[in-house]
Amino acid sequence: MLSYDELTSPERELWDAFPEGRHVDLRTSVPEDVRVAGGGQWGTERSVRAAVIVALLLGANTTQPGAVPCLRIAGARISGRLKLAGAQITHALWLEDCWFEESVDLLGATLHTLVVTRSRVPGIEADAARIEGNLDLRSTVVEAGASSPFNHENTALSLSDAHVAGGVLLNGAEFNAPGGWAVSAGGLVMEGGFFCKRGFVARGEVRFVGAQLRGGLFMQGAHLAVPGRHGVALALDNAAVSTLELSDGFTANGTIRLRRTQIWDNLSFEGAVLNGPPNGDSPALAAPLMQAVDFRLTPARTPSGPLDLRGAQVSYLHENRYSWPDVVKLDGFGYGSIKVAEAGEAQDAARYEKSVADRVAWLRRSPGYSPQPYEQLASWYRSIGHDDDARRVLLAKQRHRRRGLSLPARAWGHLLDATVGYGYRPWLAGVWLLMLTLLGTLAFGSDSPSAVKPGEGAPFQPLVYTLDLLIPISGLGQRTAWYWTDGSLQWLAYLLIAFGWVLTTAVIAGLTRTLQKN
Incomplete structure (x- = not known):
């Protein structure tokens, strides 16, 4: 148990100030001496033992009536380890410009507010802690150093399974855990916002696996x-x-992983830089089965690695000219609408100069063949009243699918494509019919056929005769009434009969295909 007599001068000052919540400032007027990076050189006149802080927070000094106790200190060197594991702390703790010799242990602790700003700390462990107010580490450097007892995980800040009723403020902070976890917050429950804004740097993985970040x-x-x-x-x-x-200059040199992440409102990469891992094969963004309402994929430049959006579902997709790298996995990716941001302005994609061919090329960036991305894009085109564009997309789907078929199937596919556009261009059959009709009429009109039964039947009509050959189910009476002694014209008649059957079969097959899902 600490006694007042064994306290040093700065410790007594802190001891006396605590009941009234007065601020103790041990900083000097020499700028070089204020720098926290050199805190290891500070002498006893600026040193406070961690045990003294623990004793005060656990009620060692009697509270004065009419005052709110609070521990507020600046410019101190905290010697020893700040051990508050499992503690029930009702007083706020404010430390500014402080240098910690060892890590901070808040495992399972309950506290009101913890503020450690512009300081240097070799690791903070707050697993399963409950913070009723804010956790403020702005402009603080936190490192996973050898002095940390939980360094087996090489973690700078650990908030796994913690609960924070207020906010977490890490703006301008620096977390160093190369090869480890800069921030480990799996299972964290947040009521307020988690802020890692301007100047925040993390060297090591930042983990929020299974977290609930309500703010x-x-x-x-x-x-x-x-x-x-x-x-x-x-x-x-x-x-x-x-x-x-993840916007406004946000930079990630590594994968952003959002597997099965639920985002109730906005997911923004506006103005971000997604470099991805240096190997170039791992994704810059891996978001399979992710759900979001507003997805702003408008980075400052094209991501250097692939994007994995398989199974992701968003209501509004915002894109710009830098959104899509060479490889984009889109199987199962669903969206309600597409909007394009250009020069900082959002405009409806229907007015954007991005052709159907450009969007089909986007779908082709997805490895292998899958019908869903084509059907999704076609559905969006139909929803904005562009039915012709939707048919072009579905035609591109069939052409992509054809490349993986057997040789006979590919040949039949080419025939369907040329004749009726797989059913999405049925007018092609009319073009073929018109061309063949014109060819037959001109050819058969240049000569006279012989009657099967002389003196019987209708007179010969080249146009009607050609149509009778092209229509598989003959009902015009010309084909059976006349024949040719000229061999070339007879072979032409046979070819027109064959073309008629091919056209009819292709039309039926193509129109049937448009009613089915592949």
Whole structure:
């Protein structure tokens, strides 16, 4: 048990100030001496033992009537380990410009508000902690160093299964855990917002697996970097987030993983830089089965790695000229509408100069063949009243599918394509019929046939005779009444009969195909 007599001068000052919540400032007027990076050189005149802070927070000093106790200190070197695991702390803790010798242990603790700003801490463990107010680590450097007892995971900040009733403020903070976890917050439950905005840097993976971030995650301008060729910069697998802002200069050198993530409102990559892992094969964004309402995929430049959106579902998809890299996995990706942002302005995609061919080329960036991306795009075109464009997309689907068929099936596909456009261009059959009719009429009109039964039947009509040959079910009476002694014209008659059957079969097959799903 600590006694007042054994306290040093700065510790006594803190001890006396605590009951009234007064601020203790140990900083000097020398600028070089204020810098936290050199805190290891500070002498005893600026040192406070962690045990003294623990004792005060656990009620060592009697509370004065009419005052609210609060521990507020600036410019101190905290010696020893701040051990508050399992503690019930009712007082706020404010530390500013402080240098910690060892890590902070808040495992399973319950506290009101923790503020550690512009400081240096070798690791913070707050697994299963309950914070009734805010956790404020703005402009603080947190490192997973050798002094951390939980360094077996190489974690700088650990908030796994914690509950924060207020917000988490990490703006301008720096978390260093190369090869490990810069922030580990799996199972975290947040009532307020989680802010990692301007100046936030994480060297190591940032994990929110299974977290519930009801107030949203805001990482505008943040910089995430992980070493290795297959690193994950940010993981929110199976998390539920109200808003996810990875925008305004947000940079990730590693994979952004949103597998099965539920985003109740906005997911924004507006102005972001998605570099992806350096191997180039791992995705820059892996979001299979992700759900979001508003998906703003409008980065500052084209992602350097593939995008995996298989099974993802969004209501509104915003894109720009930098949205799509060379490889995009789109099987199962669903969207209600597409809007295009250009020069900072959003405009309806129907007015954008992006042709159907461009969008089909986008679908072709997905490896292999899958009908769903084509059907999804066609559905969107129909929803905005562009039925012709929808048919063009479905025709491109059949042409893509044809490349994986056997040789006979490909030949039949080419025939369907040339004659009726797989049923999506039935007017092609009319063009063929007109051309063949004109050919037959001119050819058969140049000579006279012989009657099968002289003196009987209708007189010979080249046009009607040609139509009688082309229509498989003859009912015009010309084909059976006349024959040709000229061999070339007789062979032409046989060819027209064959073309008639082919055209009829192709029309039936093509129109039937349009009514079926492939």
